[in-house]
Amino acid sequence: MVDKEKVRVTIEEMKVKGGHLVDKVKEVIEEGNARRLLIKKDQRTLLEIPLSVGVGGATAAVFLLPTLAAVGALAALVSDVTIVIEREEAHVTDVEVEEVTSDKK
Numbered sequence: 001m002v003d004k005e006k007v008r009v010t011i012e013e014m015k016v017k018g019g020h021l022v023d024k025v026k027e028v029i030e031e032g033n034a035r036r037l038l039i040k041k042d043q044r045t046l047l048e049i050p051l052s053v054g055v056g057g058a059t060a061a062v063f064l065l066p067t068l069a070a071v072g073a074l075a076a077l078v079s080d081v082t083i084v085i086e087r088e089e090a091h092v093t094d095v096e097v098e099e100v101t102s103d104k105k
Contacts, residue, residue: 008089009035015082021075022068025049028085029064038084039074046081047074 016024021039028034029051037049049067074081 010087010089012085012087013082014085015080018075018077018079018081021078021081021083022072024083025068025071028083034085034087036086038086039071040082040084041078041080046078047071 014024025037025039028037034051037051038045039047039049047070049064049071051064
């Protein structure tokens with residue numbers, strides 16, 4: 001069975017100090033190519049932010065002001081967190097995925 005996908009997703013993880021959390025989240029939002037953002041502490045998801053693809057820069061920052069306020073409150077409570085960024089790669093058109101089955105019994 002062969003599936004064709006139009007978009008490839010990459011996942012990036014980075015550790016951030018609590019004081020730099022809001023700045024890093026703003027930076028990711030302004031880049032505009034992220035689909036989803038997760039903030040984790042010790043493998044537990046504290047906050048998940050879905051982002052619209054194609055809405056970047058100042059427009060996204062205005063729409064996500066309440067979310068940024070929540071991130072700021074969270075940053076005041078935690079010291080070290082992991083940010084997981086799910087991004088779509090821009091110029092991937094057709095990716096073929098082939099399912100391989102094993103005949104071992």
